[in-house]
Amino acid sequence: MANSAFSDQVPSSLYAGGYYDINPQGYLDMLAFQDYGGGASLFDMLQQPTPPQALVVDPPASAMPETTSDLVNTPTTNSSSISSSSNEHVTDQENNNTRSDDDDDEEKTTTNKQLKAKKKNPKKQREPRFAFMTKTEVDHLDDGYRWRKYGQKAVKNSPFPRSYYRCTTASCGVKKRVERSSDDPSTVVTTYEGTHTHPCPIAPRGMLPETATYSGLNGGVNGVSSFLLPQNHYPQPSQSFFHNHINSLNFNNNSTTTTSSTIPSTYSHYMQERQSYPLSPSLLKDNGLLQDMVSFQIRKEEPKDEPS
DNA sequence: CGTTTTTGACCCGCGC
DNA sequence: GCGCGGGTCAAAAACG
Numbered sequence: 001m002a003n004s005a006f007s008d009q010v011p012s013s014l015y016a017g018g019y020y021d022i023n024p025q026g027y028l029d030m031l032a033f034q035d036y037g038g039g040a041s042l043f044d045m046l047q048q049p050t051p052p053q054a055l056v057v058d059p060p061a062s063a064m065p066e067t068t069s070d071l072v073n074t075p076t077t078n079s080s081s082i083s084s085s086s087n088e089h090v091t092d093q094e095n096n097n098t099r100s101d102d103d104d105d106e107e108k109t110t111t112n113k114q115l116k117a118k119k120k121n122p123k124k125q126r127e128p129r130f131a132f133m134t135k136t137e138v139d140h141l142d143d144g145y146r147w148r149k150y151g152q153k154a155v156k157n158s159p160f161p162r163s164y165y166r167c168t169t170a171s172c173g174v175k176k177r178v179e180r181s182s183d184d185p186s187t188v189v190t191t192y193e194g195t196h197t198h199p200c201p202i203a204p205r206g207m208l209p210e211t212a213t214y215s216g217l218n219g220g221v222n223g224v225s226s227f228l229l230p231q232n233h234y235p236q237p238s239q240s241f242f243h244n245h246i247n248s249l250n251f252n253n254n255s256t257t258t259t260s261s262t263i264p265s266t267y268s269h270y271m272q273e274r275q276s277y278p279l280s281p282s283l284l285k286d287n288g289l290l291q292d293m294v295s296f297q298i299r300k301e302e303p304k305d306e307p308s
Numbered sequence: 309c310g311t312t313t314t315t316g317a318c319c320c321g322c323g324c
Numbered sequence: 325g326c327g328c329g330g331g332t333c334a335a336a337a338a339c340g
Binding site: 150151153154155156162164175177 | 328329330331332333334
């Protein structure tokens with residue numbers, strides 16, 4: 001069905017961790033899941049009849065079934081290129097291959113071009129990705145970390161550019177991508193890649209008021225994006241933490257909606273738990289603040305069948 | 309003056 | 325093999 005259309009519109013490189021929706025109980029259900037490199041994209045999700053303002057998670061390969069691609073594809077079809085998402089196993093530390101400086105061992109300092117080639121690893125291992133959609137007028141939402149923009153590219157089939165950010169912490173190779181959905185301009189899709197190797201610059205809890213602290217560096221315009229990322233090294237109190245964030249998240253400007261979710265320490269953990277993380281009714285309620293947000297239930301698709 | 313953003317160029321993977 | 329599109333680099337500009 002829509003797949004053919006997608007295959008044409010969606011860049012093959014777009015990825016999506018999964019497809020979620022909010023169930024009647026107010027939980028966020030993962031409808032589909034996909035590993036990086038899969039055929040579906042966030043846009044695919046947006047294209048769905050009922051675009052979820054949810055999040056997409058891309059857990060470590062080790063944590064997810066390989067058939068995940070099927071799940072994702074099911075909804076939209078896998079016409080696109082599903083590169084073997086089964087890339088090599090993800091190494092425990094994703095930091096190792098951050099960019100040119102690290103990988104290039106030694107002999108590649110020949111020409112500038114090669115330098116730019118950044119990593120010529122035979123197979124680039126992708127770090128776990130975590131994406132979510134936020135309904136907000138502000139492209140950048142504070143998530144407590146400091147980011148530096150290192151690129152911006154026009155996205156095919158979208159009037160909105162995609163911005164690339166990297167965590168400013170020296171040893172942290174976490175990257176983030178922010179783009180506005182062409183399908184729904186009011187929705188911003190933020191994708192995190194990797195895990196922070198350091199504590200959040202600002203206290204996890206009431207981060208909002210202090211947002212100025214870091215976002216101010218940039219003038220608040222660029223601020224940042226979204227919520228907290230899963231931190232393997234700095235595990236957070238799962239559920240309650242999640243809720244706290246939702247409550248505490250403030251969006252400096254006019255972003256009324258949004259939301260966020262925090263994926264606790266490890267995705268795999270969640271995956272295994274397969275629990276539902278109910279949002280407080282009040283949160284999901286109407287206030288507009290969280291209605292767009294989401295909590296979620298990650299389904300570990302052990303069955304690996306299609307979500308149908 | 310230090311840090312971040314902007315922006316064009318380059319590289320790479322993939323599809324045709 | 326070529327072209328397309330995504331992702332990254334890095335120099336210059338902008339900002340505080």
